[in-house]
Amino acid sequence: MGIKEQELLKARMEAIEARIQAACDRANRKREDVKIIAVTKYVDEQAIGDLLDVGIEHIGENRVQDALPKYELYKERGTWHFIGHLQTNKAKEVVGRFPYIHSLDRLSLAQELNRRAEAIDQVVNCFLQVNISGEETKFGLSPNDVLAFLRETSNMKHIKIVGLMTMAPVVDDQEEARQVFRGLYEWKARINECAFPHAHIEELSMGMSSDFEVAIEEGATYIRLGSVLVKPE
Template sequence: MTNEQQAIKDRLEAIEKRIQAACDRANRKREEVKIIAVTKYVDAKAIGDLLDVGIMDIGENRVQDALPKHELHGDRGAWHFIGHLQTNKAKEVVGRFPYIHSLDRVSLAQELNKRGEALDTVVNCFLQVNISGEETKFGLSPNDVLAFLRETSNMKHIKIIGLMTMAPVVDNQEEARHVFRGLYEWKERINEWAFPHAHIEELSMGMSSDFEVAIEEGATYIRLGSVLVKPE
């Protein structure tokens, strides 16, 4: 094991203790929570180190940076596209990334559905919902979720398996709790509507600064960058 791999392993052990404590507080099982390593600031070698120490979920934000990394390591682990996705870049992502966390508009849904049909596959998507209402964040307004689901209900090649949100950057992670709780409430609401293409099992929420509160409020995927992956 290299020095860098050992450093990642040490950081992961510290994170695991925090995850387990959050699960204990929420009476949840540890296996309900998966770590996505956010690798936008590191190179392909660092991704190899992460995979070698057992981190199997890789999250990339930018298509142009992700493609050369995916070319080297795409046959290992599960790749998540977690950044804002331009419609004209969808063709680069479908078929490479099994999970897309940033579905936030009908035009993108149409393109993902088109690309899924061309590849004879179903694209697993997380609907990004802007729970906080911040204008600087992407995502559907909660007021638009029902209309979006109705408009996409006939798309056979996308499946909405989860919801994603980003909380405001705050000094005290307790201040983000209402955002995560709000996303959980939307999970319950959408599942009650019983759209055939949208059964929500996953919640992608929580980052390095607030993942413990996110776990307490139901996160199944936490997206960890700086606390786990040190930039070059």
Template sequence: MNTLTYQEQLRKKLDQVEARIAAACQRSGRKREEVNIIAVTKYVDGEAIGEILSAGIQHIGENRVQDALPKYEMYGERGTWHFIGHLQTNKVKDVVGRFSYIHSLDRFSLAEAINKRAETLNLVVPCFVQVNIAEEPTKFGLSTKELFAFLDETSNMKHINVIGLMTMAPNVDNQEEVRPIFRQLREWKEKINLRAYPHAHIRELSMGMSGDFEVAIEEGATYIRLGSILVKPDELS
């Protein structure tokens, strides 16, 4: 059993992660402030989120609406909340108005539901379009062949602002194997911006997780989603 408190574990891990982020930024000629850490908090309860925020991590990422809501009720006024999991249309009412960003916009019906709910609340929701670059059948997201058509179809939705793209790379032992995935997402950012969509100026790339965040940073990630390497308690490892 680890004798460190959760706060001590967290600060130690954050120091280690920060050193790796800094090195990746240096290798790729980027500034550290260009990269934001999203703490993936599905591994912890609401009390732990207070510790995470106190450690200076401002971005909280949740995957499941039913798990997220009790945590949001405790700490929703602190930090910035990102919904990063697959979002069912019937759960949109619980997410829009609470979460600052949605990272998993992956189909027209979901865009309609988000736009309708946001209109009711007089909001514009910043969204990331989820792209299944690797075309893995077990993962959600639009294929690259569908991207332009999707953006055309949603271009009249005034309450959605597509600020970024998100992807999940295959789980591999060697980070270098997924570098092409992240590079392609960055290239798609550039292709989309050339079309000057009114609702989609792509500034952000949400890519890179605990096993591959360094190569994601080297390829242009602006948000990395870290769970097991950062906020998961050691005794649960």
């Protein structure tokens, strides 16, 4: 990375940091409670190296076939999150590589993740994807199905559900996303009251480049930043 590009990336990071801090201040939250996942699906391996060089610790990839070459290059440096829709037949490529999967959304995937993790004697940290907005174009469990899903998966010893994930509608006004994020936060408390053996919700993965400030105000612990952070070629 040239000096100019490095300066531009650092400037973007500084601007994002200021916005995160301001959102934390408004919500009376600690800055260290919010972690940035750099969404790198549209950038090459070098760009991921650049992000790691300026202090990004969490890398988020959406497509298995594109993610694996990047992972092999940088697996020792960042913490890798699989954040895209995961096909059941691709689970074997993700388990053992990505410590966090943000898109658990159906029983067949849970069964396959559990089976693959058991084979290598690991436990997979999963985020349950919940379609709070109800949009047909989005993946995720309907809120009405969440508790039944957790009951069905409660005997899967190689899956640990550590968080919830959702995506808000793409809108011009961040305020329109607030109710979606608030709804996910409410589900966090509801699930924890049930005391499922495999699901203690500590993390909320919500908020993207267009709405991360409102997501932070509503309790996000992971924000997934693409275009505001990384500029594709």
